Amino acid sequence: MENRNIELDIKVPNHTKYLSLVGRIGEDIAKEIDRYLGDRESLAYQLNLVLTEAMTNAIKYAAQENSDEIVHILIHVGEHEVQIKIYDCGQGFDINDIPAPDFEKLEDRGRGIFLIKSLMDSVQYVKRKEGNVLEMVKKLH
Numbered sequence: 001m002e003n004r005n006i007e008l009d010i011k012v013p014n015h016t017k018y019l020s021l022v023g024r025i026g027e028d029i030a031k032e033i034d035r036y037l038g039d040r041e042s043l044a045y046q047l048n049l050v051l052t053e054a055m056t057n058a059i060k061y062a063a064q065e066n067s068d069e070i071v072h073i074l075i076h077v078g079e080h081e082v083q084i085k086i087y088d089c090g091q092g093f094d095i096n097d098i099p100a101p102d103f104e105k106l107e108d109r110g111r112g113i114f115l116i117k118s119l120m121d122s123v124q125y126v127k128r129k130e131g132n133v134l135e136m137v138k139k140l141h
Contacts, residue, residue, distance in 0.1 A: 006077040014059050014069040022055050022073065023048035029077060036140050046119045046138065051084065053112035054134055058088045081121075084136045 010025065012018040026047030031040055051073070058071045072087040117123050122137040 005079070006075075008073075008075040010073040010075070011070045012073075014071055016056070016059060018071075019052050019055055022071075023052040025075070026051040029075065029082065033077060033082075033140065035079070038141070043138070047082065047084075050116045050119055050136060050138075053115055054084070054086045054136070057112050058086055058134075061088075080140055082138045082140065084138075086134045086136075087131050088134075089131045 006029075008025065008029075010022065012022065027044040030036070030044035030047050033040075033043075036043065055071055055073070069089065074083075074085040074087070076083040113123075116134075116136060119138075120136045121139045123135070125134050126132060
């Protein structure tokens with residue numbers, strides 16, 4: 001992948017059985033970026049985790065009423081960063097209104113967004129009329 005931009009356009013059915021496939025794609029991307037000088041195993045783990053958590057949220061909240069929906073993921077690997085966009089047709093939410101989870105109570109609510117925000121350099125959720133998008137950026141430095 002040296003000095004080339006890569007763009008992956010992934011569309012999978014709205015089912016949890018595809019979570020590990022999408023996570024492995026993130027891992028494979030991290031392991032193949034020639035110009036990345038950091039810890040590849042750590043980057044692979046992080047991309048797997050954020051893709052899996054974001055896709056879980058899209059399945060759980062965005063398309064829960066329609067199991068025929070797809071989860072649309074766009075991954076762009078540029079020279080200095082990896083951009084991930086996950087599209088959904090749900091009602092949307094304000095990403096800043098999601099409280100940090102209470103780990104002592106082992107609460108699940110908010111855990112995914114908390115992890116994504118912790119691991120990525122930039123995270124935003126944009127509500128649009130034609131659908132919403134969770135945009136995540138990981139800098140490659």
